[in-house]
Amino acid sequence: MTMIELRNVHKRFDELEVLKGIDLTVEKGEVVIIIGASGSGKSTMLRVINNLEPIQAGEVWVKGIPVHDPKRADEVHRCVGMVFQQFNLFPHLTALANVTLALQKVKKIDAEDARRRGLAALERVGLEDKPESYPSELSGGQQQRVAIARALAMEPDVMLFDEATSALDPELVGEVTGVMRQLAQEGMTMLVVTHEMGFARDVGDRVVFIDEGQIAEQGPPAVLFTSPSNPRTQQFLYRVLNR
């Protein structure tokens, strides 16, 4: 079953064209890793899928919802969860309240049930002992795990990860990728923009290389990482793997 479909998507910021005709299909349960240089458009593509950026041409379908149609675009938030580079936790709310806010306000679940679900979500990311902590009292890795729990609690069909580990100290990356691995094993459909090539190789079903707003090459990680056919891919991989 097709979960996400992008057809000839064009996105520009004023004069600068960031996405130059993207076609991409993601099946249910697939883990797609998106790699590319900074400014290549990979984050923009995720943001387009999640209705955070309007597009100028093309179509974006998520589970049958036309995200390119402004009248219906907001429906996408019912089935897509997103995790951001800067966590974007609500600083005035505790970890648990971050997770339960949308359960109560969007899903209209009563406080007690929301609390139960919130604690379960925190347990999934290994933070069942921190429900009353404020974001400022948590490490970066813990904050990002709360952000994942917050998205998971809404029971999304797709999870988008926009450089979820890029803002973390190196020793904290593992705890976040660990949660993401577990999620992939459970069969979650995932789109992951990352620079963690080890994670990409282990967890990805498919790797998509984006170059200057276009998909330059895609394929299984075993193929793309060992014998890329596009010279641009070769160049990019050579640079990131030989840092």
Next chain:
Amino acid sequence: MGWQGIFDSSGILFTGFVSTLLLSIASIATGTALGLVVGLLRTARVPALRVPLRVYLEVFRGSPLLVQMLFIYFGAAYLGLRAVETFTAALIALTLYEGALISEIIRAGIEAVPRGQREAARSLGLSRIQIERHVILPQTVPIVLPPLVGQYIGLVKDTALATSIGYFELVREGQAIIDRIGMPIEVFMVVAVIYFVICYPMSLVARRLEMRALHA
């Protein structure tokens, strides 16, 4: 005579104090409500409201409150509207004027909240109103509180302008005492102290709220 005369007039001063306090509290409430609505609408970037709100802001921010008060009080009479009471005219003028200034404080506070907060909230499916109510405004409070209280303190002193349309507030009552017993220096000193007594606790309350918001 001497200070005894002022002491004998304390009842009149108290009436003035109450009038000033009433007008201040009423216009803080209405001015904040108006400022909040205008500030929210301006940050929401509703195309149809962009120009009207900007015109409102510039007109009321860019002209003297005294002129606005006279305009509303005498303008209403000139236009043949039912005579507006001095309190009402002063309240309307203060609301429009302070509302314009407060809307800018609110707007600056809302825009100081990182964009990612709104994006995370949208991703969770919260509606626009829910995002403002539960995510943005709570974070705006500690940012806007200090300038907002500064504005309120200014507002209390601005109520003195209502004396120009004949509203019997503190300055006007003080003037009445001077007309009877003289001693302008002493009387105005007492009037100034009474303004200070209203304003200083506001500074203290603001500081307390600010600390609490920071530690929440």
